[in-house]
Amino acid sequence: MNRFLLLAPAAISLVLGVTGGTILLTGSGEGIGRRLAEQHGLLMIFGFLGTLIALERAVVLRRASAFVVPGLIGLGGVLLAAPVPERVGQSVLIAGLLGLVLLYAAIRARQASLAIEVQALGAVAGAAAAILLAGGLVVERVLALLVAFLVLTVVGERIELARVQVLSARATVAALVASIALAASAIVAVPLPLVGMPATGLALLGLVAWLWRFDVARRLLGAPGLPGYVAGCLIAGYGWLAVAAGVWMLSPVPLPHRAYDASIHALFAGFVLSMVFAHAPIVLPAVLRFRLPYSPLLAIPVVLLHVGLVIRVVIGDGRGVGPAVPVGAWVMVAALVLFVVTIVLRAITARRPKVVSTS
Numbered sequence: 001m002n003r004f005l006l007l008a009p010a011a012i013s014l015v016l017g018v019t020g021g022t023i024l025l026t027g028s029g030e031g032i033g034r035r036l037a038e039q040h041g042l043l044m045i046f047g048f049l050g051t052l053i054a055l056e057r058a059v060v061l062r063r064a065s066a067f068v069v070p071g072l073i074g075l076g077g078v079l080l081a082a083p084v085p086e087r088v089g090q091s092v093l094i095a096g097l098l099g100l101v102l103l104y105a106a107i108r109a110r111q112a113s114l115a116i117e118v119q120a121l122g123a124v125a126g127a128a129a130a131i132l133l134a135g136g137l138v139v140e141r142v143l144a145l146l147v148a149f150l151v152l153t154v155v156g157e158r159i160e161l162a163r164v165q166v167l168s169a170r171a172t173v174a175a176l177v178a179s180i181a182l183a184a185s186a187i188v189a190v191p192l193p194l195v196g197m198p199a200t201g202l203a204l205l206g207l208v209a210w211l212w213r214f215d216v217a218r219r220l221l222g223a224p225g226l227p228g229y230v231a232g233c234l235i236a237g238y239g240w241l242a243v244a245a246g247v248w249m250l251s252p253v254p255l256p257h258r259a260y261d262a263s264i265h266a267l268f269a270g271f272v273l274s275m276v277f278a279h280a281p282i283v284l285p286a287v288l289r290f291r292l293p294y295s296p297l298l299a300i301p302v303v304l305l306h307v308g309l310v311i312r313v314v315i316g317d318g319r320g321v322g323p324a325v326p327v328g329a330w331v332m333v334a335a336l337v338l339f340v341v342t343i344v345l346r347a348i349t350a351r352r353p354k355v356v357s358t359s
Contacts, residue, residue, distance in 0.1 A: 004288060006055055006067060009074025013047025014340075016040075016081045018333055025326050032083060039080045041139060041268070045146055046093055047077020049272065050126065052283075053153055054096065057103045057119075059287050061110075069103055072096030090134040097127040114172055115160035118179045122152030125183055132190065140254070141193070144186035144200045147267055151241070152179055154275045155207055158215050158234075161282075171214050178206040194253045201248030208242045226281060226294040229302075233278030236306055240270025243313070261325075262317035269332055270309050277302050277339060284343070291350040292343065301339035308332035 020040025023033050036043075054070035076093030080086065104120035126149030129142040139146070159167070159175060167175075182203035189196025211234075212218060220231035244266040251259040277298075285292045312328025315321050 006051070006070050006074065007288065009071075009078050010048050010051035010055075013043045013051065013074065013077040013081075016078070017043035017048060018336065020081070021329070022333060025329055032081075036081055041264075042080055042133075043077055044268065045150065046073060046097070046126070046130065047080065049150060049276070050093075050097065050100070051077065054100050054103065056283060056287055057100065057107065061103055061106055063106075066103055066106075069096055069099035072099060087134070090130065094127065094130045094134060097123065097130050101127055113160070114167075114175060115156045117156075118159060118175065119153050119156030121179055121183045122149050122156065125149045125152065125186055128187070137190070140260070141190060143264070144189035144196060147200065147204070148182050148186040150268075150272050151204065151207065152182060154272070155179060155211070157279070158211065158217075167214065171210075175210055175214070178203060178210055182207060197253050197255070198249050201245045201250075204241060204245035205249065208238050208245060211238050229294065229296075229299060230278045230282070232299070233274045233302055236302075237271045237274025237278070240266045240274065240309065240313075244271065258317045258320065262313045265309065265313050265317075269305070270313070273305060273332075273336065274302075277305070280339075280343060290347055292347050293350050295342070295346055297342055298339070298346075301335045301342060304335035304338065305332055308335055 020036035073096030079089030129145035185199035308331030316324035
């Protein structure tokens, strides 16, 4: 199956999600525009990121049937924004996310590891969130489950990519306990947000501490080339994850508007997009089978992303400076677009044959 074809729904969801976010900023959405605005978060979480996660797992499993899973998740994400009953997209999405759980079960049966256990826990949280949303709950009620889906996936991947070091038994137990704590608190947050939301923040802070202590990124910070670039993205992302954890731990429940806005953008833009920027030069060539030489130009959208986050989260939400919110948001959109363009141009350049001079 053509992997680029499976990537198309993820790309469509990314474009639609960013479009929905910009519609929210302008407040001008009607009809399909309003639907994009309402679904923009789920388009990014499930349609874009969920498809990429499932595609990566399908590649690892190396079974033709496994590629049905990213196809379902991607299609479900696109259908959330399509002019069809919302239930259609939700049903396809649930089928795909349950399929992702089965992919992890199949990988685990082949070779069990801490990394797979943690990622599988995240997949269960994602499927649970999709089912509860289809059952009528609003995004705010399942936010902790959506966070657990992405954070546990990232933590599992960091463990998986850290093969260069052997984790001690103590570090392994700590990672597993912190991951289970996040999943459990996210579940509790659905019926008991007064208890579950601060507990989820505490669990997130525990994972940040684990990543800071044991992730190899800290040792590579400042290294030349791709290792230093990846390390910089990761450390910055962990910082934003700590900010979100602190907001959830210290704010009243339900979260006030500014605290809610700050936490979700620190998490989904600050942490998650930093992870995407970090892993894309490594994961995309492996999954899609193309060359992607590293360039220092990749650092420009990364810096732009964090500048936008500081403007929006720290100045806009944190200090209550209203105009900073849309300014920061537009800077973050520009960073994402610039990153995609840079990746595409680097891939195209790498495919061109070198011209050998005969002079």
